Amino acid sequence: MRDVLGDRKAIVILLAPALAFYTLIKLVPILWSLGLTFFDGNVLRGYEPVGFDNFTRLVNDAVFWEATAFTLKYALVATVLQVAAGYLLAILYVFVLRKGSALLRTVVFFPVILPTVAVGVLFKRLFGIHPTPGPVNSLIESFGGQSLDWFASGDTSFLVLILMDVWRSMGFFAVLLYAGLVDIPEEVIESARMDGAKGARLIRHIVLPLSLPVLLSAVVFAVNSTLKVFDSILAVTNGGPGTETQPLTLYMYRTVFTYNEYGYGSTLALALTIIAFAVTIVIFRSARKDVTADKAASR
Amino acid sequence: MSARIRRRRTRLVPALAGLAALSMVAVACAPAGGNAGDGGGDADGGATEFTFLTTVENPQIRDELTRLSENQCSAENEALPLVVDTIPQADVNQRVSVLASQDALPVMFVSPTSESKVGGDMYESGALLDLEETLTDLGAWEDVLPAAASTVNTIYGDMVSLPFQYNIEGFWYNKAIFAENGLEVPTTWDDFTEAAATLQEAGVQPLTASGGQGWTITRYISTYLARAHGVDALAQVSDGAASFTDPDYLVAAQELAGLGEAGYFGQGIVSRDMDTVTAEFFGGSAAMMYNGSWVLSNVYDEEDNTVGVDNIGFFPFPEVTGGAGSIDDYPANTGTVTAVSAALYNDKVGDWLACIAENYGSSLLENQGAISGFAQNTEVEGVEPLVAEITERMASAEDAVIWLEGPFGQRFGDAAGLSAGSLVDGGISPEDYMAQIQDAVEAE
Known part of the structure; x- marks a missing residue:
């Protein structure tokens, strides 16, 4: 085995099929899509080079900026709430329920395995007004209020979308962060308690700093998934009313598959990739700064 | 084993392994075999089946064509069997465009509305049969209601769609x-x-x-x-x-x-x-x-x-x-655009189109109580009063009003x-x- 792994040719031969396959199914389409940003057309009409026209159009496209603003707002709010809800649940599992948390963990995790579209339909019905008021509107009516068409305005639609996303994914983040919290040595917690740290102080000064790496992973996961949100919004609001809840992914999908503009759609895809990449780098950089600051402080 | 032979074998093994790896990749990336995606055509380009791609949401046309294939058009169906396939309405734009780009369109298919107009990509690609010319050649143009033909021409700029609905x-x-x-x-x-x-x-x-x-x-x-x-x-x-x-x-x-x-x-x-x-x-x-x-x-x-x-x-x-x-x-x-492939057209497809034009109108009214843009060549008894009133209004219409999104x-x-x-x-x-x-x- 050592002979084989020590032989460069053997390594290349062993890796070549997988590498070639990966290149074909991953890198080629990415490069292809990148190339399309300099073209206009579609599979039927053919493609003609347009230089940087798609990028000029992107900069001047009001719908693009509206979709970008919505995407960033959605990613920010959803990430904060998803991770916060997940973290609170993880603390509940580890420090309150302890070994009795298995049932709650399973129940809270359950929405994660449901198909997104099914969850979307569920929330649409939950907040619906037709053909009869859904449970939320019925509750409002039972308190003497008037039913509300939650999907008639961008703000209330946004609220429903965020609630749905948090409900659906907090179980995942709770489990992810739970794994990080149980890794904190019991002795550290105990000694902090003996020193008088309890409740919020214990969380703030001991648990939070020690779970920062896994918290960072959770934030990166959350940001990237919420920046690319698509199916849940398609199922619940279809980007409406108008285009008020249209994220970049949905705009990109419509541009390519409804308007048949493959070149401009690829430019939108590139913009989304750059945004996701930039946000991830910013998160990592800020986390690294924190670590450096901590080290400097400890010297 | 001599050192020379061993060296040769050492060179041969990586070469063979590399070749095998490339073959595997090539096999993995090759298109699937069989005749999937040939749109029901033969080597000469003509149709061997009367393939029809329609939307899942609209069973009316496929139900009526199936009925015709068992009755009035059974001879045409024997010569060129009807094969129906469905796609969701939301996929029409993407799927039909890709099929057209691969020369894999079925004989008759639902076509994207905006792309089927004169100037649209489907129209300009030459994939759509000129139905006025074809039905005139077949002696079946009289079976298309003038108002329905006028509506198709007004909306799309040419006779690109069969008026299965009106x-x-x-x-x-x-x-x-x-x-x-x-x-x-x-x-x-x-x-x-x-x-x-x-x-x-x-x-x-x-x-x-x-x-x-x-x-x-x-x-x-x-x-x-x-x-x-x-x-x-x-x-x-x-x-x-x-x-x-x-x-x-x-x-x-x-x-x-x-x-x-x-x-x-x-x-x-x-x-x-x-x-x-x-x-x-x-x-x-x-x-x-x-x-x-x-x-x-x-x-x-x-x-x-x-x-x-x-x-x-x-x-x-x-x-x-x-x-x-x-x-x-x-x-x-006239409902969703239902076009016919210019590439797959042959005499048997022509026979099918003539049979549809002659019988679809009466058959649809009799069996589903609905109105199409084809003439009712067989008298249908017991037509409901409101259906008769609508038919009369259709006949008296002078001009078609185009819907907002139409142009x-x-x-x-x-x-x-x-x-x-x-x-x-x-x-x-x-x-x-x-x-x-x-x-x-x-x-x-």
Whole structure:
């Protein structure tokens, strides 16, 4: 085995099929899509080079900026709430329920395995007004209020979308962060308690700093998934009313598959990739700064 | 084993392994075998099966063609068997474009509306058969109703679609509610708004429409414009002679928004879907509904229509006083574009088309109570009165009113349709709405 792994040719031969396959199914389409940003057309009409026209159009496209603003707002709010809800649940599992948390963990995790579209339909019905008021509107009516068409305005639609996303994914983040919290040595917690740290102080000064790496992973996961949100919004609001809840992914999908503009759609895809990449780098950089600051402080 | 042989083998093994790896990749990436995607064609390009790609949501055409294949067109079916495949409506644009780019279209297929017009990618690719020329050659052009042919030509610029459906649109109303409130059928826009106000005061929801299906709302704008400025009102916008933001065009959106502001559409129009609209109207909780003649199937369905067949009536979109349009011009359409592949056409396909043209109209009316753009060559007995009335109105129509999205592309369709509910609901002002759709016209 050592002979084989020590032989460069053997390594290349062993890796070549997988590498070639990966290149074909991953890198080629990415490069292809990148190339399309300099073209206009579609599979039927053919493609003609347009230089940087798609990028000029992107900069001047009001719908693009509206979709970008919505995407960033959605990613920010959803990430904060998803991770916060997940973290609170993880603390509940580890420090309150302890070994009795298995049932709650399973129940809270359950929405994660449901198909997104099914969850979307569920929330649409939950907040619906037709053909009869859904449970939320019925509750409002039972308190003497008037039913509300939650999907008639961008703000209330946004609220429903965020609630749905948090409900659906907090179980995942709770489990992810739970794994990080149980890794904190019991002795550290105990000694902090003996020193008088309890409740919020214990969380703030001991648990939070020690779970920062896994918290960072959770934030990166959350940001990237919420920046690319698509199916849940398609199922619940279809980007409406108008285009008020249209994220970049949905705009990109419509541009390519409804308007048949493959070149401009690829430019939108590139913009989304750059945004996701930039946000991830910013998160990592800020986390690294924190670590450096901590080290400097400890010297 | 000598060192030389060992060295040679050492070189040979990586070479063979590399070759095997490349073969595996090549095999993995090669297209699947078999005749999938050949669209039912033979090596010469002609069809070997009468393949038909239609939408999942519309069973009417495939059901009737299957019936014809077992009866009037059984000889044609024996020579060229009918094979039906379905796709969701939402996938039509993408799937059909890809099939066309790969020369894998079926013989007959649902085609993307905006791309099938003259100037659209499907049309310009030459994939669509010229149906007027073909049916004339087959001696079957007489079997296409002139009004239906005119509608197809007006909308698409050429005869690219078989008129498997022929619909006119207008207001369906509840006769009992009208009688209870002492209302006559309105013939002018002023009468119409007065009738709606009377109903509202009486505690009856006057109108229903769906924000989810924006066309049920945008038709108010296009038909109002046709009544006010004539049937070429939209053509003037597409030609650049007029703009949606012109005051005399803006008024159409203002009138519509006024209906919404008065609460005539009831609560929650933005999220209301089409099932709710039909349930409200046929359940008697809304007095009027703008819709097409395809709802005749709901009218005669006892489960859907709980107010009774005799209580349902139809009237055309009212005239605008002093307008250039006529109340006898109806918004009309021939359903989803159903085109025929130019590449797969041969004599057997021609036989099928001739048989469809001759028999489809009567067969559809007899079996499904629906109206198509094909002549009814066999007399159908027991036609329901409302069906007969609609057929008569179709025959008397002088010009077709094009719907708002008709002359424009898909981007315009989204700009108009996605915000239509908000226009009625007050989420967007008439000025902003018309500016938005005018921007879409200019962007295209």
